[in-house]
Amino acid sequence: MGYGSAMTSIRSKLDERFRPYLLLLCLGLVWGAHWPITKIGLRDLPPFTYGVLRVATGLVVIVAILAVRRGLKLPDRRDLPVILSVGLGQMAAAIALMNLALQLVAAGRSSILVYTMPLWVGLFQLSSLRAGGARRQVAGLLIGLAGIGLLLSPQSIDWGSPGQLLGSAALLVSAVMWALTTIHLRRHEWHGTPFSLMPWQLLVAIVPLAVLALTLEGGRTINWSPTAIAAIIYSGPIATALAYWLAQSVSRALSSLTATMGFLTVPVVGLISSWLMLGEPLTLLDLAGAAATLVGVVVVSVSTPPSEAPLPDTGELAGL
Numbered sequence: 001m002g003y004g005s006a007m008t009s010i011r012s013k014l015d016e017r018f019r020p021y022l023l024l025l026c027l028g029l030v031w032g033a034h035w036p037i038t039k040i041g042l043r044d045l046p047p048f049t050y051g052v053l054r055v056a057t058g059l060v061v062i063v064a065i066l067a068v069r070r071g072l073k074l075p076d077r078r079d080l081p082v083i084l085s086v087g088l089g090q091m092a093a094a095i096a097l098m099n100l101a102l103q104l105v106a107a108g109r110s111s112i113l114v115y116t117m118p119l120w121v122g123l124f125q126l127s128s129l130r131a132g133g134a135r136r137q138v139a140g141l142l143i144g145l146a147g148i149g150l151l152l153s154p155q156s157i158d159w160g161s162p163g164q165l166l167g168s169a170a171l172l173v174s175a176v177m178w179a180l181t182t183i184h185l186r187r188h189e190w191h192g193t194p195f196s197l198m199p200w201q202l203l204v205a206i207v208p209l210a211v212l213a214l215t216l217e218g219g220r221t222i223n224w225s226p227t228a229i230a231a232i233i234y235s236g237p238i239a240t241a242l243a244y245w246l247a248q249s250v251s252r253a254l255s256s257l258t259a260t261m262g263f264l265t266v267p268v269v270g271l272i273s274s275w276l277m278l279g280e281p282l283t284l285l286d287l288a289g290a291a292a293t294l295v296g297v298v299v300v301s302v303s304t305p306p307s308e309a310p311l312p313d314t315g316e317l318a319g320l
Contacts, residue, residue, distance in 0.1 A: 023250050024262040027243055032269020034239040035107040036277040038099065041231025044223035047099035048213035050232070052206060054095065057236025059202040065245055066199065075200050076191035082184065083197055087204025089181045096209060097174040104167030106280045109151055111270025112290050113171040115263075115297070119144040120179035122300035136303035144296020148172075150289030198244060261301065264294055 041050055066072040075083060094114075102110055122137045150156065157164045222228075250262070271290055274280045 020250050021262075025265065027250065028262065028265030028269050030239055030243045031263075031266045032111065033273045033277075034235065035102070035111045035270040036274040036280075037231050037234050037239075039102045039107045039274075039278060041228055041235065042099060042103055044225050044228035045231070046213070046217040046220050046222070047103065048096065048209055049217050049220075049222065050099055050235070051092075051095040051209040052213050053232045054235040054240060055091070055202050055206045055209060057232060058240030059199060059206070059236075061237045061241035062195075062199050062202065062244070065241070066196065071196055072199070073196065075197055078189070078191050079197055082188045082190070083200045083204060085181050085184050086197075087201040088208065089177050091201060091205035092208045093177055094174050095205070096212065097170045101167040101170045101174075104161075104163035105157075105171065106274060107278060108267075108271035108274035108280050108282075109156075109168075109286070110171050111267040111274075112151060112293055113148070113168060114175050114178070115267040116144060116148060116172070116293060117175045117178045117182065118297045118301050119293075120176050121182055122303070124179060124183060137300050140296045140299030140301075140303060142296070143299060144293050147289045147292030147294070147296055150285055150292060153285070153289075156283070156285050156289065195245065261298065264297060267294065 038050075045053070063072060098110070098114070105113075119141055122141055126137055126141075152165075152168055157168065159165065267290065271282070271286075275282050
């Protein structure tokens with residue numbers, strides 16, 4: 001083999017090795033920036049209508065991708081529980097709670113509260129762990145809860161505003177629901193791949209969102225501004241469909257722990273991008289709360305045995 005061929009082979013191997021990490025970084029940027037972009041879109045679009053448009057445009061792209069790859073097919077009936085679990089819990093409920101909360105809570109803080117999901121997974125699985133792992137998880141939970149306490153303290157948000165507290169509570173409820181669905185996903189015996197089931201999950205998700213939009217927002221006018229249209233294009237085809245497709249490569253190429261740690265870039269990017277795009281203030285208390293929360297998530301995730309660690313696909317299924 002000549003020198004040129006050897007260098008080409010080495011570059012090819014390096015590209016294959018680092019490509020998943022590059023995709024993981026791109027996903028962190030896409031999903032992190034999605035929080036302030038959604039908040040901007042909600043200035044012109046009602047929350048449930050926005051959710052319907054996001055799911056519908058994402059569904060079109062997912063169906064097109066699967067059709068090109070000849071992977072579009074009816075799901076196995078044995079996957080129906082996970083289709084309903086993800087469609088209703090992680091998609092419909094998460095999108096509804098996210099869009100409602102973002103009208104009341106800062107986008108950066110919202111991204112951190114939702115990505116406390118591994119803390120709740122650790123809490124729900126605490127009794128099944130061995131003593132050493134349980135002690136580390138308890139330490140991680142306490143650190144994470146301390147961070148949440150800082151983010152929700154009277155010095156961080158206005159306790160005189162019911163909307164701030166209700167919005168923050170809605171985001172934590174979303175994180176808990178995401179955690180419960182994550183545990184279900186791990187225990188489910190899969191007969192189709194997460195990506196092949198996604199169109200059916202999106203179809204399930206769009207039904208309650210459409211009912212809520214028609215019932216509660218039927219008479220509201222929609223301002224089809226360029227920013228609203230751009231937000232929908234970003235939320236559906238990019239942050240929901242394309243990002244999920246890319247995430248499949250990451251999930252296959254990296255370990256569960258590596259992928260889980262990588263997805264923690266999302267709230268970090270969410271905090272920074274919200275500061276840059278929306279001018280949201282970054283106080284020392286906010287940064288301390290965010291840091292403590294993320295450290296707690298890291299400790300809990302590292303302390304979780306591989307067989308019980310949160311699936312790397314859970315973030316993608318949430319479409320955040």
